[in-house]
Amino acid sequence: MHTRKHILVIGGGVAGMESAIHLCDMGYEVTLIEKQDQLGGHVLKWDFLFPDHRPAYEITNELCPAVEEKATIKLQTEVKNIVRQNGHFEVALSDGEKLTADALLVATGFDLFDAHKKEEYGYGIYDNVITAAELEERFQNKIPIRTAAGKKPARVGFVHCVGSRDEKVGNEYCSKVCCVTAVKQAMRVRESLPGCEVFCFYMDLRMFGRYFEDLYREAQEKWGVQFIRGRLSEAAEDIDQRIIVKLEDTLAGRPLRMAVDLLVLLTGFVPSEGTRRMATMLNLPLGNDRFIKPSDEHLRRNLTPVPGVFVTGASAGPRSISESISDARAAALEIAAWFNNSSQHAI
Amino acid sequence: MKIEGKRALWREYQKAIADDHYFYVRSCVRQTFFPGAEKAFIEIMKNRLGKDLYEEPIHTTCTGIAYHSDIVPLETTMTVVARQFALMTENGYENLAVSCVTSFGVYSEVLETWHHFPETEEKTREMLWKATRREFKKPANVAHASDILYKFRDQIAAQAVYPLINRHTGQPLRVVEHIGCHYAKMFPHKGVGGAEYPYVLVGMIESWGGEVVDYPERRHCCGFGFRQYLIQANRGYTFSNTKKKFDSMAPYKPDMIITNCPGCPMFLDRGQYAIAELEGITYGENGYGIPVFTFEEVAGLVLGFDPWDLGLQFHQVAVEPLLDKMGIPYDPAMKYAGSGGKFIGSPELPEVLKC
Known part of the structure; x- marks a missing residue:
């Protein structure tokens, strides 16, 4: 001993x-x-x-x-x-x-990636762009999911890989947990706002863990979360403070432009x-x-x-x-x- | 919109802009598109701000349009750029003041290339020497002309005769700022305010009394896009992009647009005629368009220059509604008078766009 x-x-x-x-x-x-x-x-x-x-x-x-x-x-x-x-x-x-x-x-x-660094997504500038951590805080404190103006969002978008797998910000690695976190949160948003459309904008879905794939299937089949494969090029605010997102839907093979009421950024890990x-x-x-x-x-x-x-x-x-x-x-x-x-x- | 968020970002993107003694290189096309803009810049720099600015008559194109159209190879572009630097060196200057946004991008790209691949600089020096027997020093400072007026924006504001205020309402004019793609999208740290939310024109608008309009397609290309417009078959893309911008900004009811690029005011101004003819749509008040200006023209108006001396009669979209809002006097009879007062002819008026 x-x-x-x-x-x-x-x-x-x-x-x-x-x-x-x-x-x-x-x-x-x-x-x-x-x-x-x-x-x-x-x-x-x-x-x-x-x-x-x-x-x-x-x-x-x-x-x-x-x-x-x-x-x-x-x-x-x-x-x-x-x-x-x-x-x-x-x-x-x-x-x-x-x-x-x-x-x-x-x-x-780790720290969470500072979403301000993805300037093109407008975090800290546009009122209705938030991070997944901020959304989780609302869940935790039982704060209803609302836009900055206090309205029920009709459409919520989740952006995967914010600050991960991104050479532009110098982070080429995958942060592993963001994909499944987005799926988890998207389901919760659908559950708490039944009429709300929820979109996940992803590059790849890395459902590596046990039961993660089940979660992904449930998100689609039970909750109607829509998964769009494509990386956002930019987000901008319109006159009604909605967030206009632009991306290429790489499965449909065409550019996509969409307005969401709330945009949630899945910020990755940094040391x-x-x-x-x-x-x-x-x-x-x-x-x-x-x-x-x-x-x-x-x-x-x-x-x-x-x-x-x-x-x-x-x-x-x-x-x-x-x-x-x-x-x-x-x-x-x-x-x-x-x-x-x-x-x-x-x- | 959280303006503090933008201000925090702007603080990240500051650049050194020389104080004085500029070697000015003109644009190939601006004197045709907006003939008073460069003249106004020189006038403001020399006579309103008291700066030393030299223009060498034998400087040439930077090759920007040909380079971005794949007509000349990069080695040729580098050699032509080296010759501009040689002319600057021979005249005893080291601060390059660039009129054109694409040229600014070309100069920045060449200097970056030389920095990262020093052998290309050596090769360029050799080619320049063989072709012209000239040698050069690299500029100590490279600034776009809009950077320079941005730097002195408050001195211009101090001399302002007509600030960007609607004299009828007392409210700030609502101004769309449009930045040329080659200003900061290639090298965000070489532009004041970066690439996503550039500050260079915003700073002028704020300083001169206006209010900036942020709209969803603010970052979008004016429609020029080189390959779109230079290839005739692709010109539909040009106007569809231009229309996208106008459709996006229209709900904000802007009073005017300010640009810092040779192509952008051309396509945003003349494009309104094309869209009116193609689609029957106009974007200004009462069937007019939204007036589009270069930053030098706006500085000139603020400083009290005569609108016709600034060449505003060459605009497609009528500028008179904006002049009326700013309270700027003008003589309609002199709109198409040449420098000696001789009538130079007036354009045919379009059917849809009121001019």
């Missing part, structure tokens, strides 16, 4: 919490720091989850008390500086505290400010997507080339919640294996 090693988990989203719980269960001393005033990360802002529509709070309701019971939690705290010294990490925190850790787990996650900062501070290699690159994409997905530094969750690329949770458990095991292998102990 190992001596009681101390692990600093940086980031209190689902990946950080799940790893911390498992590390504690394995007998390690764990400190988890989170820059926000609450544990939970992005999941706190989601109302319900794909593919089974379960409430998102069920995830945080299970993870937050468990981690609070087992680990030392420091909220509104960030890493200011890290020095590797005598096989340990001397970490200076934003609250002035200094602590010593035997290993670091980077779980700083969070914290992930970028930790990568710089710890000299961690990045993939061409600018997320942290593990030592081996197949065999050691949580190990980094820097001894004693591990990565989990969306810090290492776009992931769903269930993937992040599996990955977090794998990270805990990876850390334990690393401690157990005394030949790798020297930092």
Whole structure:
């Protein structure tokens, strides 16, 4: 059995919490720091989850008390500086505290792509262009879906791949979860506004997960969501504040121009400010997507080339919640294996 | 519409525009289409703003129309552009002021190409030397003429005689701004305000008292599109695109249109005649069209230039309703008087579009 090693988990989203719980269960001393005033990360802002529509709070309701019971939690705290010294990490925190850790787990996650950067879609300029996160917030707060002028929308459009698979904004990767999120949200809009027409404008539908395809079929067959394959070229506002979208319907092989009352942008993942900062501070290699690159994409997905530094969750690329949770458990095991292998102990 | 959203974006797209000492390169076609525009620019720069602006009589086309029509290869375009730079260098200037939006795009594209592929610059220098025995320095600053009037828009506003205000209502004139495609769509950071919501003409309109109309097809091409109009069989596309823009802006009832491109005012102005004849539709008040201006013409009107000295009698759409709104005096009898007062002939009036 190992001596009681101390692990600093940086980031209190689902990946950080799940790893911390498992590390504690394995007998390690764990400190988890989170820059926000609450544990939970992005999941706190989601109302319900794909593919089974379960409430998102069920995830945080299970993870937050468990981690609070087992680990030392420091909220509104960030890493200011890290020095590797005598096989340990001397970490200076934003609250002035200094602590010593035997290993670091980077779980700083992702930020949502800033939709302002897709200037042609008019986010922040046109009143009726919103992001999927803002729509989810309305779901969560039971705010009826209305236009900026307070009218029931007769037509809602969802734009997939905003800031993903897009060379123009420098993000060539797929963010994985946006397709199914759009399907999930489109169904909810149809459910809450029965007369409303709902369109999804997509490049490809990447229904990679279990039951995702079922969701996609249900969206069409039960809810009448219309899927149009084509990437928006632009959005503009008309005199009635409707959003005029232009795209090429690549299945019909013709240009399409359509007015919607509300346009929802499915913004993708980008490395969070914290992930970028930790990568710089710890000299961690990045993939061409600018997320942290593990030592081996197949065999050691949580190990980094820097001894004693591990990565989990969306810090290492776009992931769903269930993937992040599996990955977090794998990270805990990876850390334990690393401690157990005394030949790798020297930092 | 959240204007703050646009202002935040505009802050991202600022460009350096030289203060003084410009080498001015004209457009091939503007003196035919809107003959007073470049003359007004020179007049404003030299005599109203007190700037040094030099025009070299032996400068040529930039090849823009031929280049975009695939008539000349890029190597030829680069060599011709290099010759313009050589003339600038020989005359002791380093700030290029470009009249034409397509030329501005060509100069920007050539400089970018040389930046990314330095061997093409070396090859161009060699070809220029062999052909003309000339050498050149690259410009320190490249600005479109609209960038320059944008830079000095507040100084023009300070001298304004007729701001963009409807004198009958006291309300700002409702102005559509139309930006030439080659201004910023190729290189958004080379245009004031970027490509999606350019600010260059908006800044002038705001400064001179007008109100900008944003309409759904604001970004759409005027219809020229080079391959559309230059190939006669494709001209239907030109007018269908022009009509699309007018149908889109019509509900906003704009008082006027300002452009910064040689082709756009041509097609938005003359296009209204073609649409009227083809479809029986007019877009202005009482059967008139919506007057279309170059930015230099608008600056000239604001500064109190005589409308006929600005060449506004060459417009297809009658400008008089707009002059009346702005309170600008004009002598109808002098509309078709030449420089010596001699009658130069008046055009036949169309049947549908009231002029």
